[in-house]
Amino acid sequence: MASSLIDHLVEYRGIESNYTDAWGKAATIDPNTKQKLLGVMGYDVDDAEKLQVQADEDVKTSWLNPLNPVQVLRTGDTIQLALRLPIELVNDQYLIRIMTEQGDNLSHALTPVDEQLINVIHIDGIEFQEYLIDLPFGLPLGYHELALTIDDDEIANMRLIMAPKSCYKPKTIIDGNKIWGLSVQLYCLRSEHNWGVGDFSDLAYLLEKAAKQGAQFVGLNPIHALYPANPDACSPYGPSSRRWLNFIYIDVTALDGYQSAATQHIVDDANFQRELASARANELVDYPAVTRLKLQALSAIFEYQNSQYLNKNTKLNKAFKAFVEEGGESLQTLAVYDALQENLAAQGKPSWGWPVFPAEFSDFQKPAVARFIKKNATRVKFFLWLQWQAALQLAAANEVAAANNMCIGLYRDLAVGVSEGSAEIWGNKDLYCTNASVGAPPDVLGPLGQNWGLPPMDPEKLYQQRYQPIIDLFSANMQATGALRIDHVMALLRLWWVVKGDSAKQGGYVYYPVDDLLAILALESHKNQSLVIGEDLGTVPEEIRDKLADNGVYSYRVFFFEQAKDGGFYSPGHYPTQSMSTLTTHDMPTLTGYWHCYDLELGKELGLYPTEEILQELFVSRHENKQAILDTLHAHKSVGDEIGIDVNYVGMSTALNFGMQKHMAGGSSELLSLQLEDWLQMDKPVNIPGTFKEYPNWQRKLTRNLQGIFDDPMLNELALSLTEARKNAST
Template sequence: MASSLIDHLVEYRGIESNYTDAWGKPAIIDPLTKQKLLGVMGYEVADPTKLKSQADDDINKVWLSPLNPVQVLRAGEAIQLSLRLPIELVNDQYLFTITTEQGETLCHSLTPVDEQLINIAHIDDVEFQEYLIQIPLELPLGYHQLSLSIDGDEIAAMRLIMAPKSCYKPQTIIDGNKVWGLSVQLYCLRSEQNWGIGDFSDLSYLLEKVAKQGAHFVGLNPIHALYPANPDACSPYGPSSRRWLNFIYIDVTALDGYQAIETQNIVNSESFKQTLAAARAQELVDYPAVTGLKLRALSTVFDYQNSQYLSKNTKLNKAFKAFIAEGGESLQTLAVYDALQEDLAAQGKPAWGWPVFPAEFSDFKQPAVAKFTKKNAHRVKFFLWLQWQAAQQLAAANEVAVANKMCIGLYRDLAVGVSEGSAEIWGNKDLYCTSASVGAPPDILGPLGQNWGLPPMDPEKLYQQQYQPIIDLFSSNMKATGALRIDHVMALLRLWWVVKGDSAKQGGYVYYPVDDLLAILALESHKNQSLVIGEDLGTVPEEIRDKLADNGVYSYRVFFFEQAKDGGFYSPAHYPTQSMSTLTTHDMPTLTGYWHCYDLELGKELGLYPTEEILQALFISRHSNKQAILDTLHSHNSVGDEVGYDVNYVGMSQQLNFGMQKHMASGSSELLSLQLEDWLQMDKPVNIPGTFKEYPNWQRKLTRNLQGIFDDPMLNELAFSLTEARKNAST
């Protein structure tokens, strides 16, 4: 009985039993892994009696709820709902009242017994019947509330979501135009003005310059909120909150109050100037130094604005309060978390994240947290203000793109999760399975598998919360942008869960309500007029590729992965039009690094390859791949005779580098993204997957200032040739 019950729960909770790996071979999930996954979801798998009780509770919970928490529909679909009632109530007349997002009220009454009976159950000797209800009303797109009542008393409610059939596309793309842009790690940008890290003013400058060269977007790394009190936790893919911004990108010098005497006294002190000069000169971003500099200066700017505007009945204060109100509990959670973490760190207490906070602070809703918030109201307000300023500067950068008529402008990157000690989990622990982490099974990029240290959302809890957390994520990350790139977009279908203590290859797949999530993505895409790009690399089931294409989500096509079985590289002219093509990504070597095998040499030094045989096979494969690349470049006339034909005698050169970029620009993908690092012919990667302290991930800066980049005639010529190639590739 226990075995069959576990099998039932495995299927019920969407735990996969087998899958196709990255090499196209069938793989089976260990039965013990499936039991462990049930365990991290809260099931008492070691106690058959308790497990049976939990399974019964799951069933009873559904039957004792007249309506589901949420129903997602597509435009043009009939409204069909499940209604569950005790048998003695099915002959009564009920009123369905729908309040649309637009404020309209629609009503429909019916008697359940007149509808289609689809299921029967017995709970505590009471028969329940389930009916498929048809509501003959037409709803606009949006988030609507449905109320079920009898004789004027509401007995149940649910959310109705009406979504478009596919995601938004700009008209210029629909008209057949193909565009290009740059992908950058914002923190990597150097400039004459920034404080040792790229900022939103640098972003505005970059947007204006590339727009004049014919580019239509600048893609960013995730700019999610990290940890002001723990600046060494700098991975943009391990954030504290994905709804809010990393304050470190604020340009302090652009704020009202920077010129105030209190701030000037700080920034003009010798110690401050010396630290700033050192931070600017470093080849790597010095996160602790930059964070310290910005927090000191921002604190005094805030004190100025607080006394001048934010404690009075001013327009600015009204705007600030409106921002706080719109941010709701999520924003308040982050601000309180940042203030609390800062306070604990100042006291020398463990503070890397809520798992090590004192017990009374382990949850946002604890009474001690409310007491702390009241006592430290000024500092909490400061962290709220930081988010407001960051949002305003990001919006200002987006306005530069709009003013320069970029059809996309900014595109943001949505990380797949938040780190274990994050504010996002601290504020909604019920949603996350904190005894597991998401990652990836063994694949070409990570032969040992990957564990990203990001606790997964429980798909059942997400459903019970009416998908609000995912709605908030999509909506907030599409604000002030023209596109959203979703990292590891397969997460909409399934995620590789790894139980704490297990290796990455001992994990298993858990499925998510992909059709509902894609519908919500399409709705938010239209609400925000934001194109959507899905990073679909690694172990990708065909079903998700088809679903993404049908939903208007752009595929992500990396040149080095687009190989035929004979080893040759597909021409970019054969890529899907609904795709964003690129040469490399932040998880891959630069063009120079790839060509000279620096990534393989680094991997060897860092112990990333299980055996010498695997490493040597990779070197041999790389050598043949480089020859195939030369063959395809020459056959398409993308490079001239100045680039040799024999890989044994061809090193990376500017002609080869630029030729590869122009080769991509002639392709059929509607979007082309190129890395600024490759414009500068850099050799070091920004990130090496599978490493933590072994390599300075997310710290390497660009080798040149932005001003110097756009004063370089060769780079300007490259940019204009890319624009011309994209025009020629357009229909």
């Protein structure tokens, strides 16, 4: 009985039993893993009686709610919904009222017994019946509220979401134009004025200069909020909140109040200037130093603005209050979390994240947190203000792109999750399974599998919360942008869950409501006029690739992964048109690093390969791949005779580097993204997957200032040739 019940719950909660691995082989999930995954979802798998009670409660909860929490439809769909009632109520007359997002009221009277009966169940001796209700009207795109009433009393409600059939595309791309752009890690940017980390003013400058060279977009790393009081936690893919921004990108010198006497007194201090000069000169981003310097100056600027504007009836204060009101509880949660973490760190208490906070502060809803907010209202207001200033500067950068007629402008990157100690989880623990982490099964990039330390959302709780968390995520990350790249887009279909204490390869897949999530993505894409790119690398089932394509989501095609079975590289001219192609990514070596096998040498130093035999196989494979690359470059006349044909005698050179970029520019993908690192022929990667402290991930800066990059005639010539190649490739 217990085994049968567990099997039922495994299927009910979307836990996969079999999958195809990265090498195309059938793989089976260990039954013990499936049972443990149920455990982290809250099921008492070690007690058969309690487990049966929980399973019965699941059924009862569903049937005792007359309506589902949410229903997602596409344009043209018949509006049908399920209605569940005790048998003694099915002969009554009800009224369904719909308030559309646009403010219109619609209503429809019905008697359930006259509708189509689809299911019957008995609970505690009472018969419940489920009917399929057809609503005789259409709905516009948007989020609509439906209420079931009887005699003007509301007895149930639900959200109805009407979405378009596919995501938004700019007209210039629909018209057949193929475009290119640059991808950058914003923190990597060097400039003559920044404070040791790239900022939003650097981004505006980059957008303007790139646009003049023919680029139509600049793609960013995730710029999500991290941890002001824990600056060493610098991975953009392990944020505190994915809805809000990393304040470190604020250009302090551009703010009203920077020139105030109090701020200048701080900035002009000899020790401050010494630290600032060191942060600028450092080859790596010194996050603790940059954070300390910026917080000092920003605190002084806030005090100036707070006294001058934000405590008075000014236009600025009204705008600030409107921003805070629109941000709602999510913004308030982050600001309180940042203030509380800072306060605990200042006292020398454990503070890396809420799991080590004192018990009274372990949850946003705790009474002690409310008291903290009241006592520290000004500091909480400061962190709210930081988010406001970051949003304003990001929007200003996007306006530069629009002013320069970039058809996309900025594109942002949405991380797959938040870290364990995040504000996002602190404010909504019910949504997350904190005893598990998402990652990836063993594949080519990670033969041991990967554990990313990011607790997954529970798909059932996401559904019960009417998909609001995912709506907020898509909406927030599409603001002030023309495109959104979704990291590990397979998460919309399934995620690899790893139970705490297990190795990554001991995990299992959990499925998500992919059709609903893709519909919401399409709706937000149109609301924000944002093109969507899905990073579909790794272990990817064909079903998700087909769904993404049908929904207008751009595939992500990396040159080094586009190989035929015989080892040859596919011509970029054969890539799907609805794709963004690239040579390499932030998780891979640069072109120079790849060609000279620096990544394999680094991996050996860091102990990333289980055996010497595996490493040697990788070296052999790399040698063969490089020869195949030379073969395809020469076959397509992407490089000249100055580049040899025998890999044993061809090192990376400017001609080979630029030739590979031009080779990609002639391809069929509508979007082409190239890394600034490869323009500069850098050899060190920005990130090595599978490492933590072993390598300075997310810290390596570019080797040249932005000003120097765009003053380089050779790089300007490369940009112009890319623009020309894209025009020639357009239909």
